[in-house]
Amino acid sequence: MISGFHFACPGEIFFGEGCVNSNAPVFSRCGQRAYIVTGRFPPGVKNLALEDTCSVLDGLGIAYSVDDNTESDPSVESCVEMLQRINGFQPDFFVGIGGGSVMDSVKCCNILLKHPGRDPYEVLFDNGEHVFGVGGPNEGLLPFISIATTAGTGADITGVAVMTRADIDNKCGTNKRCFANFVMVDPRYVMNCPTKLNQATAVDALCHGLETYLSRGSADDFMTNFIAERAFALFASFKDRLLTDTMTEEDSVNQALHSTLQGICIVNEVTGVPHGLGYPLSHYFNIPHGLACGVFEGEYLRIFKDRTRVDRALALMGFGSVDEFCEYIQAILTPHIHLSVTEADIDDWTRVFCATPWRMARHPEPLTEDMVREIYRRALAKFIVD
Ligand SMILES: [Fe+2]
Incomplete structure (x- = not known):
């Protein structure tokens, strides 16, 4: 009801x-x-x-x-x-x-x-x-x-x-x-967007949908759920061709609609944890915003103890598991992300992130500084140089 x-x-x-x-x-x-x-x-x-x-x-x-x-x-x-x-x-x-x-x-x-x-x-x-x-x-x-x-x-x-x-x-x-x-x-x-830009913005839109759909209180937000779920299904319709750069005209229309719908979701909600984690990558390494958020989305999905809504979103997007989702996102990110980070960087970014209480509070379950550091460590594992 x-x-x-x-x-x-x-x-x-x-x-x-x-x-x-x-x-x-x-x-x-x-x-x-x-x-x-x-x-x-x-x-x-x-x-x-x-x-x-x-x-x-x-x-x-x-x-x-x-x-x-x-x-x-x-x-x-x-x-x-x-x-x-x-x-x-x-x-x-x-x-x-x-x-x-x-x-x-x-x-x-x-x-x-x-x-x-x-x-x-x-x-x-x-x-x-x-x-x-x-x-x-x-x-x-x-x-x-x-x-x-x-x-x-x-x-x-x-x-x-x-x-x-x-x-x-x-x-x-x-x-x-x-x-x-x-x-x-x-x-x-948007049809003639370069592939990298197109993929980065599609991932950004997807993160908007996921972060609002999974944020605190969103389970009771009828309209956000209604719109985000429809948008996840739209993403599923073009995601494979987005990866292989073989988008059709219909795919481009669906991508534009997907972006619009997920944008409406963040008007009424707000972005969550991965967006906050991604800012240092854009700021210090010029990683496009969508890709920077995408780096953390998979590891973020893994920290949920109650998997109900995560699994529903994954199914609507056409993924069988978080691993499958991570593989897809990695396939998009890998050609475009080259950076070196240190444990000290991760400690700094963790501190900065945790100093923003409203963003910590977007996660619907208890979120600790150690958990945030662990998301950074796992998502950036292959880039850590010390
Ligand atoms: Fe964004």
């Missing part, structure tokens, strides 16, 4: 081929001056989403400025610099076209724009306890349209901005403070 639930997805979502062109009035509703934040594409790869957006804005007579100077894993400082460029243009609204780094930059700048002259670290991070559920509204922020060009980060839907922080020498998410008002997901934009 369902006892009731709370569910919200603040962004209005448009999914499907051609959704930017067919929903042009959405842009007019946001204003007459658009600041477009995007990334630089490799030579020879077209930014189709940017082309579509500019064509729509031209047709509507909306002025725009394109800023492709986005830092990967953006630092607070890079956003402060972007803010100066934004202030020079005086936009009515933002359009983010890209993956997680672009969306996080837009969110960070949108929040900072509201607090001129204040210390950016104070504005972004000194905002009270971590908020679960949907969190605060976009009060006072400019409208924001997100258009994803990768299928996995969920950043186009969530309200969190993950920033590189110089003050703590690590990555850290803000509270849920800036949601895209309109989320446009056109699967065509």
Whole structure:
């Protein structure tokens, strides 16, 4: 019996081929001056989403400025610099076209724009306890349209901005403070993603689903379970071809939908243990975010004493056991991850992780510092050099 639930997805979502062109009035509703934040594409790869957006804005007579100077894993400082460029243009609204780094930059700048002259670290991070559920509204922020060009980060839907922080020498998410008002997901934009990026983002989306599905309290969260379970089945439908780089057009649509659904899950829940464990790998070794989380997901699944929900998720994803899941993830990770870590690194990262009580508390069973260290040790065993 369902006892009731709370569910919200603040962004209005448009999914499907051609959704930017067919929903042009959405842009007019946001204003007459658009600041477009995007990334630089490799030579020879077209930014189709940017082309579509500019064509729509031209047709509507909306002025725009394109800023492709986005830092990967953006630092607070890079956003402060972007803010100066934004202030020079005086936009009515933002359009983010890209993956997680672009969306996080837009969110960070949108929040900072509201607090001129204040210390950016104070504005972004000194905002009270971590908020679960949907969190605060976009009060006072400019409208924001997100258009994803990768299928996995969920950043186009969530309200969190993950920033590189110089003050703590690590990555850290803000509270849920800036949601895209309109989320446009056109699967065509992700079809030409390089294999490594595509696999990393798919693993990221999968981690979002797993971590929310398995987090404390989620067993009673009807909507998260409903959506995550459907998304796990979608992942099962394309996972083998994702590994062999033989994705079909239908697979790409399913991958985009999988990412969108798992993104909706983290709007209402929050990422859990593997995401927190993975930040040092991205921060110190430039391991793509999705792969960094994936490194720890298998060993994390092993620590559950109550296996009921872990086994259900594995079955829906098409895996017969945790070992099978680990083998699959390893096959994706192995070509891309080269690093050397020491026991002292692991001790440091364990201490930093355990100093974040809310993340420790996401695990539904007792979690100790020794258990965290052991996940690090087992997942990174082949990279430890002392
Ligand atoms: Fe993520």
